Structures are given as structure tokens and as C-alpha cells.
Amino acid sequence: MASSEIPTCRWGIITTGLISSWFVDDLVLPRPDAKARHVIQAIGTSSLDKARAFAAKHLALAATQPALYASYDEVYADPDVDCVYIGTPHGFHKRDCLAAIAAGKNVLCEKAFTLNAREAREVFDAARAKGVYVAEAMWLRHRPMVADLRRLLYGEGGGPKAIGDVFRATADFQMYIDMKALPATSRYKNLELGAGSLLDIGIYSLTWGILMLDPQPPSAPEDPKIMAAQSFVDGIEVTTSVILQYPSSGRQGLILSTTERRGAKPGVIVTIDGTDGFVEVQGNVPSHPEAFTVYPKWEDGADKPQGKRYDYKQAAQGFIYEADNTALDLAAGRKESSIMPWSETIRVMEIMDEIRRQGGTKYPQDE
Template sequence: MAATELPTCRWGILTTGLISSWFVADLVMPREDAKAKHIIQAIGSSSLEKSRDFAAKYVKDVPYQTTVYGSYEEVYNDPNIDCVYVGSPHGFHKRDCLAAIAAGKNVLCEKAFTINAREAREVFDAAKAKGVYVAEAMWLRHRPMLADLRKLLYEDKVIGEVFRTTSDFQMQLDIASLPATSRYKDLSLGAGSMLDIGIYPLTWAILTLDPGTPTQSEDPKILAAQSFVDGIEVTTSLILHYPSSGRQGVVTTTTERRKGASEIIATIDGTNGFVEVEGAVPSHPRSFTVYPKWTEDKKPEGKKYDYQRLQQGFIYEADNTALDIAAGRKESPIVPWAESIRVMEIMDEVRRQGGTKYPQDSA
């Protein structure tokens, strides 16, 4: 490969749900700042019709032909695929990752990576034994916004010493009205707000309260509570406390309330100011504003850093995955295996204190 040539990643897309459609739509959209070339090599679903419909809708106006399959196994066995993107529900992640790994495929698997930390270790052990690349698709961590914000907080210290982060994710599902067949009521699929959306405000807290690298992070103390409807967790509140600094994170999530007009998805407080992160929900940030310390009756003037673009933001994790694979890496330096396990351990502890139990916990 020439020094100026971009690496190419040929993707096999597993499942045709909403998250897969977002991922593919971002990758096929033209852009000038690409760090890699992405080809949607194949689509795999439970039926050929679903794959065809998905490809017709989301893989358009591209200079290549996408293969459609009516099974996952055909994706795993396709020799033209460089990396499998796993977009299935949480409860299937371990199964689908292990199948792809067994076929010798590199894998980018959606968050939450698995149901619990034990499953995550099992997947990474298999990847190590097979010698393939596996990473958790926590797209929030790959955004340039996060690297810039962490630099401002801990190198430039624009708000002094950080002492608290708050973040809340709200989504209206009305669990009580859903049929028993809904994935949102299936515990074996990881039902509940914590794994589905709570991981995002949790990530905001982790990334803004701990200045360490992913391999040199402090494990916070955790205090958590959960509430349930029809046996499904619908609201989680947790406090993260970092003993070495005294920093605290207040993380809340619920599927019982529709988000209001407020566009502040996270707030970071410091001794000399504060930062407000703006966006639709914690998974979709678009900007943040740095404010000086609030000393008057009126809100102080802030400096806004805008990161809005046409794509939703999946391009960053896709680019980094392509670069990792091209470089021969087996882990993502942004989301290494140990960090995915650590986050799963935190959520395991939240569920232990809150009372959420999945069938896989006792497997």
C-alpha cells in the first residue's frame, strides 16, 4: 500500500435493524475527510428478502455490488469480507461474535458489548486464541469531540479541577403496553434501560471524570438503584465516586419519559467553570460550550465548540477499525478489551445492586 493510499475495509453487516441502517448510511455517504475506504461487501439477515430490502434502501449510488445473504453463516464464510459488523440485540452478541471469530473474521460489535463481563471475557479469549481483531462499537468514544474535550479538561484545565459530571438519557417506551414478544421485554436479550441507553450517560461520566488512559483508569465506587415495570428495569440512577480525587458522576436513565425541550445531555462541573454538552440525546452529541464560573445572576458567556456534520458519527469508529486492521492490531487503542470488560463490570455491579438479573448471569 502506498503511503498516501487509504486502507480499504470490506464490511459484512450482520442484521438489518435500526443500528445497522445508521452504520451503513454513514459509511456510504461521501466525505472529504475520510481516513479509510469502506465497502459494504455483504448484508446478512434471517431472510434473503430482508437483506435485499436493506441493501436497496441503504446501499445506494455506490460503485460496487453488495452481496445479500439469507443467513449469518454465509457472511462469516464470505472470503471477501475483512470485518463483520454485529448489530444484533445484546443477548445475541456473544453468539454472533463467537461464530464470526470461529470463521476467522475480524469483528466490530455493537454496545453493550455483551450481557455481562463474563461473556465479554469469553469473546476476547476466543479472539486471542484465533488471532483476530475484535472491538466494541462504542461510537461515542471515537468522536473527535471527546478527545478535544478531555484535552481541555485535563491538559488545559479550562474549568479548573473537575469535580462532577451529570448525564441523563430519557426514552419513552411504555414497557407496560408492549407485547410480551417485544425485545424490550425479553430478559434473555438484555431488556432494560441500562444496557440499551444507560451505557451512554455512563460513558460520559467515565470519560470526563477519569483523566487516565483506557489501560490506566481508576475503578469508581458505585451506588445504584433501579425500578421495574412488569419485571423489566425501566429506570436506573447511579453515583460513581472516584476515591483518589473525590470526583462524582450522577448517571440516570429511563424508558418511562420522553425527552423534553432541553438539549443539554451532559454537564461537567469544575472549580473555575463548567461545560454543557449539547445534543438530541447522550448518544448523539453535536457540540459543547465551555463557561467560566457562574458568579452573577445571569448565565455567563461561553465558548462553543461545534462538531455538527451530515453523518451521525459512526464513521469515526469505522475509520479507526479499518486503520487498526490495516496496522495489524488486534485491539482498539480507544476501546481496548480491558476497558470493555471494566464497563461491563460496572454495569454488572449496577444490576447487582438494582436487582436486574439476566438468564445469562447464572449460565
């Protein structure tokens, strides 16, 4: 980690898929209010041609050009890389995290962090033994709009609760994938890679439910009761429906994901109901919120009340916030994120393990 007025983090990017391109595109955008400086130091993928094409498309205007490698191991071995960003499919996360950790690298790994809670514990045990930083890249949790919304809902800082006592939240992630038309080699049909809607997109609906229903910080969460059902096409889960119920408050969450239906875009992606009003979160999908509107209570027979809209639309997609917080963590010598600590990653994986147990999805790695 280089030192300057704001911290500098030099990133090694593992693989050149869509999620890595989004991450890199955000990090190279100029930002006058940046909390950290980000340098794409190295790109590692399966061939130099892929690495060159990725750099030409996404880093043409970058101040410095990255080292290009035809393997992941060369990124892990690069002494100028401060932190490795892992954007491979879920089923490879444990393998890639352990390899980076063994090389002494700090790691920011995409969601879902691993395929199950047992794998997550194995990664964190390795990080603890090696003394390196590891965090799950759940970018939704790092967004300022999420923190602002939680403050409004729960009166954090001594303010009033914007909609009274929260009693229910609903989050629905819809994305259409023609499963029957996909080749057998598609990752969307490969259980070893974590195929299904839950780990791919349902985790965002689940994260919204947790963040909106549980006022506790990640260090002291409440475990909800879970009731889940799943549907399948060709043996792959395509629709998950979950009810969360928080015993201490009675709050309920309806958590939905499907790859069988395309939702209206933009639209309402999350709703939060309270005793004195409600909130609608707007955006294309739950992973890409753009605004939320706070409404007073909707009385019987009345038209929909006027609400106050809070807009967070921006040029960047939102990866900048998790990257900034990672850089700040590393500069401070921390080994885990306070926003997404290891215990919270494990808790979310345990909840998804239980959803899969009830719904019937089983991965080979669960054995």
C-alpha cells in the same frame, strides 16, 4: 484488507435493524477527508427479501453492491469480507461474535458488547486464540468532540484546564417506551436479550461519566465506587440511577437512564462542573452530542455567564469515526482498539454488572 493510499475495509453487516442502517448510511456518505475507504461487501439477515430491501434503501447509490445472504454464516464464510459488523440485540452478541471469530473474521460488535463481563471475557479469549481483531463499537469514544473536550478539561498537551479541577459530571439519557403497551414478544421485555434501560441507553450516560471524570487513558483507568438503584415495570428495569465516586480525587458522577420519560430535544445532555467553570454538552440524547459550551465560573447572584460554544454538528451520525479507526487498526495489524481496548470493555461490563446487582436486574445468562 486491501491496500491503497488509505486503507480499505470490506464490511460484512450482520442483521438489518436500525443500528445497522445507521452504520451503513454513515459509511456510504462521501467524505473528502476520509481516513479509510469503506465497502459494504455483504449483508446477512434472516431472509433474502430483508437483505434486498435493506440494500435498496441504504445502498442504492453505493459504488458497488453487496452480496446478499439469508444467513449470518454465509457472511462469515465470505472470503471478501475483512471485518464483520454485528448489530444484533445484546443477548445475541456473544453467540454472533463467537461464530464470526470461529470463522476467522475480525469483528466490530455493537454495545453493550455482551450481557455481562463473563461473556465478554469468553469472546476475547476466543479472539486471542484465533488471532483476530475484536472491538466494541462504542462510537461515542471515537468522536473527535469527545477527545477535544477531554483535552480542554484536563489540559492534555500542556494547555490550561478550561474549567479548573473537574469535581462532578451528570449524564441523563431519557427515552419513552410504553412498556405496558408492548407485546410480550418485544425485545424490550425479553431479559434474555438484555432488556432494560441500562444496557440499551444507560451505557451512554455511564460512558460520559467515565470519560469526563477519569483523566487516565483506557489502559490505566481508575475504578470508581458505585451506588445504584433501579425501578421496574412488569419485571423490566425502566429507570437506573447511579452515583460514581473516584477515590483518588473525590470526583462524583450522576449517571441516569430511563425509558419512562421523553427529554426535550435538543437540550443539555451532559454537564461537567469544575472549580473555575462548567461545561454543557448539547444534543438530542447522550448518544448523539452535537456541541458543547465552556462557561466561566457562575458567581452568586449573577446572570448565567457567556460561554464559548464548540459545534460538531454534521451530516453523518458519527459511526464513521469508529469505522475509520477499525480500518486503521486492521491495516496496522492490531488485534484490539487503543480507544476501546478489551480491558476497558470488561471494566465497563463489570461496572454494569455491579449496578445490576445493586439494582436487582438479573439476566438468565448471569447464572
